[in-house]
Amino acid sequence: DAMVIQNPRYQVTQFGKPVTLSCSQTLNHNVMYWYQQKSSQAPKLLFHYYDKDFNNEADTPDNFQSRRPNTSFCFLDIRSPGLGDAAMYLCATSRGGRASGSDTQYFGPGTRLTVL
Amino acid sequence: GEDVEQSLFLSVREGDSSVINCTYTDSSSTYLYWYKQEPGAGLQLLTYIFSNMDMKQDQRLTVLLNKKDKHLSLRIADTQTGDSAIYFCADAEGNFNKFYFGSGTKLNVKP
Numbered sequence: 001d002a003m004v005i006q007n008p009r010y011q012v013t014q015f016g017k018p019v020t021l022s023c024s025q026t027l028n029h030n031v032m033y034w035y036q037q038k039s040s041q042a043p044k045l046l047f048h049y050y051d052k053d054f055n056n057e058a059d060t061p062d063n064f065q066s067r068r069p070n071t072s073f074c075f076l077d078i079r080s081p082g083l084g085d086a087a088m089y090l091c092a093t094s095r096g097g098r099a100s101g102s103d104t105q106y107f108g109p110g111t112r113l114t115v116l
Numbered sequence: 117g118e119d120v121e122q123s124l125f126l127s128v129r130e131g132d133s134s135v136i137n138c139t140y141t142d143s144s145s146t147y148l149y150w151y152k153q154e155p156g157a158g159l160q161l162l163t164y165i166f167s168n169m170d171m172k173q174d175q176r177l178t179v180l181l182n183k184k185d186k187h188l189s190l191r192i193a194d195t196q197t198g199d200s201a202i203y204f205c206a207d208a209e210g211n212f213n214k215f216y217f218g219s220g221t222k223l224n225v226k227p
Binding site: 048 | 219
């Protein structure tokens with residue numbers, strides 16, 4: 001059973017045309033993350049939500065935004081995609097271990113974004 | 117920030133053991149993880165180890181942790197062609213749920 005679902009799996013957009021990637025989870029986890037992964041590189045954390053609290057990484061460009069309307073869904077919005085934003089975008093969730101220490105992150109299959 | 121380093125490539129023959137190494141710098145690490153990524157796919161959790169453990173075994177996988185040297189390894193016994201993938205180690209920061217990933221080790225298993 002899929003636990004972290006990402007749609008679409010492949011997304012093609014044009015330079016400068018806004019695009020939204022979606023992630024949903026059936027785990028009822030408190031924390032949802034968005035990572036960017038370029039070819040042959042480690043995933044790079046863009047931001048995460050702990051419940052409704054949004055936590056942006058310091059080096060995440062303003063071009064990237066996120067929304068979490070409820071526990072199950074989280075969206076990544078790229079306002080004006082550039083050629084350098086072509087990458088795999090990974091969503092992950094975790095139960096939330098603020099009190100007891102960090103806990104396991106579960107990843108979705110990713111959305112591969114192509115920018116023409 | 118935390119640095120997590122891995123060698124980039126490893127090539128083994130089918131049936132041999134594979135050992136993938138990882139070093140990290142954060143002495144306050146609580147959990148360390150191994151993930152597997154097949155081409156075009158997301159990251160699949162393989163195993164993790166709590167920092168007060170030296171070893172953890174799970175079927176063909178053995179994780180060794182040397183906390184003094186901040187060295188983590190993943191041993192895959194009887195490596196199969198289906199094990200060909202990129203393996204990432206990740207260090208979890210304190211209680212903030214932030215993971216630091218290594219650059220990944222690409223394992224190539226030759227028949």
